[in-house]
Amino acid sequence: MRRFEFLIATSCEAPSIESLNELLLGKGNIKSYDHLNGLVIFETLQTASTVESILKKRFSKVKLVGQSSESLIQAAGVAIIGGNKAKGIVRLLEDENGLNIEGTVSGLEKGSYSVSINEYGDISNACLSTGNPVSKASEETPCGILGQVESDGSIDTKFSLNSGRLSIMECIGRSLVLQNETKKIACGIVGRSPGVSENNKKICACDGTVIWEEQAFGPYAVAPPSET
The missing domain is CATH 3.30.70.100 (Alpha-Beta Plaits)
Incomplete structure (x- = not known):
């Protein structure tokens, strides 16, 4: 609940x-x-x-x-993300079903995008300085990859994802990144939400x-x- x-x-x-x-x-x-x-x-x-x-x-x-x-983990997270054209807000909340991710992003072109928690909470060089998706030893697929989002090119793209591979405390302080097949489109640092x-x-x-x-x-x- x-x-x-x-x-x-x-x-x-x-x-x-x-x-x-x-x-x-x-x-x-x-x-x-x-x-x-x-x-x-x-x-x-x-x-x-x-x-x-x-x-x-x-x-x-x-x-x-x-x-x-x-x-038992009462913390929640929020990331204000931006890029050349895309901008939006993504919220993270952990419950008994795992990590729930909700986002609203404007300015996305039609296509598929991965949503990930990357290693570094560093946007000093835009999304290039965020590093790679968080990965734990012996993982074939990095646990930082939260899922895929499909955009139909509408003004706002809304999405809801769920992942059981990361806790909220493993996300806060890192970066949340949207990426297509070739490059990182938008990113922002995950902060603690009230x-x-x-x-x-x-x-x-x-x-x-x-x-x-x-x-x-x-x-x-x-x-x-x-x-x-």
Whole structure:
């Protein structure tokens, strides 16, 4: 079971618990709700992007600000990735089923891309300095390769992967890389993501302007342009 804390920004009129439950239609259970600050905690088996998309049907601004699971490992990770054209956000959360990876990336051309955790949390020379996918002794396929993503060339490519070969603590501090058959397309350093009720950023009570990093990555470290 996963727990997600969302900030719901409205025009100063907070939704009711009843209206949120009706909107979710069985996709999650509300564990707590802070009407004053617009913070609501859901417990669900769904992915964060599924809950977010449901909420966005009703509210203009919705932001995931914390995540955790029932796993003994409560850490979660996030990577803001960038390249020549591609940019996006990828979140990592470990639960009883392994490492769950959710991403939204814009600017990808149609094709297949591998998603990997690479050796070094170093983007000083763009994606070239991230090293190779993490590998353990005697592995035929590096455990750092998390899976494949198919893009149809749409504005946003959304993906959800699962891997039982790496723990969240083996990812934090390293780099997350998207690569096609010939080169690394986008990358970013995996940082620790706030857990539920750990994000204490100050926000505007009406629209939460300063916390919407998917809309403007400004305060976050984006990888410099990758090699051409």
